[in-house]
Amino acid sequence: MLERRHKYLDPEMISKLKSLDFVSRLVTTGTVSGVHKSLRKGYNIEFSEYKSYVPGMDIRHIDWKVYGKRDRFYIKQFDEDTSVKAYLVLDKSNSMGYKSGSLTKLEYAAYLATSIAYLLIAQQDAVGLVACDDKILKHIPPRSSPAHLEEILTYLDGVVPSSTTDLSKTLNDLAMAVKSRSLFIIMSDLFDNQENVIKALKRLLCRKHEVIIFHVIDRNEIDFNFKDALLFEDMETREKMQTHPALLRRSYRKAIDQFIGFYRNKLYETNIDYILSVTSDPYEVTLGNYLEKRL
């Protein structure tokens, strides 16, 4: 399907994920047949309902067996599967560049984005990419061709962290810009104003979009397992702070738990899928578990 090898596209992982479909809960109005339910009734194998015939309707859909029993014309209707437009929203702010293991959060998110993009395009869905920090840096509109996948993956190969996070602004911009119902798959550490992020997400939901959030976070950002006195430097603001981690560990863990809990609860209330993606866990496992649960 692809012309050249890409940094974040692991064939072994792809083989594992091939058996899974990325099914959107979104009922789309797409015109291309796909795996997702469409608002349109079509010619699928899955029966939907009977409807009384009204002149003007296509008589090919009259169920003659029912006519024989009831002596009235009924139109047999089927649900039609269609394709979906998905936006991969990748937070590439500086905070995503943090790593305590082998992968930075951005790299981890890139792996996720690559995998999801591959899966969606493989099932005829259109996939786009929005890379942002405090503004939208790259916008690749959703398409479903393999060549388009090539374009996305090529961009992801070269993505590097930059600037500060303003995810809520990006999401608000997208809510304004994207008119048709779409699937927004957000990969971010969500280190932004929490209330603003929730508001932006709700705005997306109001526009009938589906939102999935992969909350990418480093293991050390949860555990805060630093030793000795350290001079911490904020990767986004460059602010420095000297302290002894041992003394702040308990309070930090409490704060990060509250932070994660906040998103988990709020997003649950708003019916947004929230996947805590810890970089120490294999991303295919994280993704696989989610997709299995989603089926």
Add this chain to the structure above:
Amino acid sequence: MLGVNFINPLFWLAAVSILIPVFFHFTFFQKAKNVKFSTLKFLRQNLEKAERKIRLEQLLLLLLRMLIIILIVLAITKPVAKFLTAQPRDSVSRKVVVILDDSYSMSYKEGPAAYFEKAEKLAQKIMATMTKKDSLVVISGSRGNDILAQGSHWRCLKTDITGGVRKAVSLLDESSGVRKEIYILTDMQAIGWHKDTPAPGDIAINIVDISGRNKENRAILTGACNPPAFFKNFQVNLESVLYSSGNDNAQVLLKVFNDEVQIADKDVNVKANEASEYSIGTHISKDGISRCTFEIPEDNLKADNRYYVIGKNIGDVKLLCIDDLNRADMPTQNSIFLKCMLESAASSKNEALSTVRTEDLSNLNLNDFAFIVVNNVNSRNDAAMEKLKHYVRQGGSVLFFISSNTDTKLYNEMLVTPDGELLGCYLEGAEGQEASKLIYYGIAKIDYADRVLRNFKRDGGALNQIRVYRLSTAKIRKGAKALIELEGERPLLIENRYGLGNVFTVTTSLDRNSSNLAINPAFIPLVYQMIASSSKIRPELAQGYIVGNNISVSDCIPATSRKIGITFPGGKAAEIDLSQNAENVIPGNLLPEPGFYVLDTGDKKIDFAVNLDTSESILTEISQDDIKALMPQGSNVKFLKTEELEARLQTELSINSGIWSKILLIALILLLLEGYYANRINTRH
């Protein structure tokens, strides 16, 4: 002002170690590794609280560590801090003079430390109670009464407390508006106290008895002087009156023995029926109580042939002997003995012992005599007896010899008065052996606890060898006590307090038909002890070649030069130029230690010995009443034991001797706490 006396110079060195935790404290906060982290927003939320906590914890740790070091430093260096004082002292400044008895007797060791070292420590403790506005002077309690510098040592000098008090009072007299205190740290030797010891009422005089229970011959026991036999060559004139009752002249060889070794002899010609005086000038070769014997062929003389002397000089005292039977041409045996015994040691002057009859008392001022011996009174003389009683009431002391021939009725009548009995006993009669029988009464009981007898216990029990053949039977009166008892509860020596004085009664006489007292080596020391402990007039020592004294060398200055060579006891030699010395003396400060010195006049070499002041060997201690009697009325004197003063000082400082070990224990406990606390801080998160 904290008022801290950092006696130990190590304190400041050790105190610097307090900076170690401070150094680590600041090093901890300054060296931190730089780490990039995704966001500090979650750290920032609790940073201020955590920083406060961390600083508090680290500060607590720092303080704990500094406290531990301070406590350890304090425990090791033991400074004395008055801010720990429980009760702050009044604001009046103090002027203190410590009279530190540094005489030779203070070198006596009772336990590991000498008296002087004990006194020195006490002086340091007194010093520790001083604040900056107080002042303190330490002066010597021995001859010269110099102001002492730190690190002084005891010296081979005679005690002179009175001189020290005079000097202290003169130092304090100049001050006003201050609290004046004198501390006298002494072993309470009587010899250091004299009449008219000043004691103004505005000066608090604290007399501290450094000595322990053992009051034995301190100077000699220490053996610290070199050479040890420092009494060697000490001139003693042994004088004797020999009486011959025979019809022929006799050639007699007088021999002087010292501990069975003959040290001198002299041929004398004793004329028939005549009492003659003889003397041998000799040297005592051993320290301590020495015994010399005149060996006289017994066949030639009826008189007792042994006389005993002591190689010690009890001082320049005048003694009086009342003996009605004594005649110049026919002295009684008792008076002969007394003259030999007492005069030989009592004084170098000729009239140290005066023998008189009762009727002669009216012409005498009894207060001139330190001690009176009553030998024989054979007629009633109330006026004389009243004079004698008055003498005793005023503090004089008398020794009665009551022989078996004494008129007991006369004595009982004469010596009982409305205000008490002079004699400590009621005389009942006489008993004793027949001339042909060999019966004697041995010693049954000796009261070694008494001050007169306490020093005789260690002398091999010589008093136990006393034998009495004839004696007066006596019944002890109320208030009196028998110091020595013979078999059958017969008192031999009775002591009775009468007025301010003491009356001793010996119920036998010195002649050999009555007892062997005269030849008992401990009896004369016993008489001396009575004199030294009870005499009204304190003996002043005869001057001799004594450490610290100037030595006249007029007789041996070379004709051609006024320079004289001297070799010191250690062998070191020097030359003394006497050209500027009109008095022709070698200054005492050039003779700082006892021993043998050699003067080199060019023509000849003269050996001479410089001795320790013999008074330092006198065993007599002085009582508190005696000291008070030497001071004017209204004096502010307190008598303290060492422990009492220490307790008082400790109360003032609120520091007891174990506080520093307790502090060390606390430091160790805090150290454990610090380890636990530091570990907890590092591991709890």
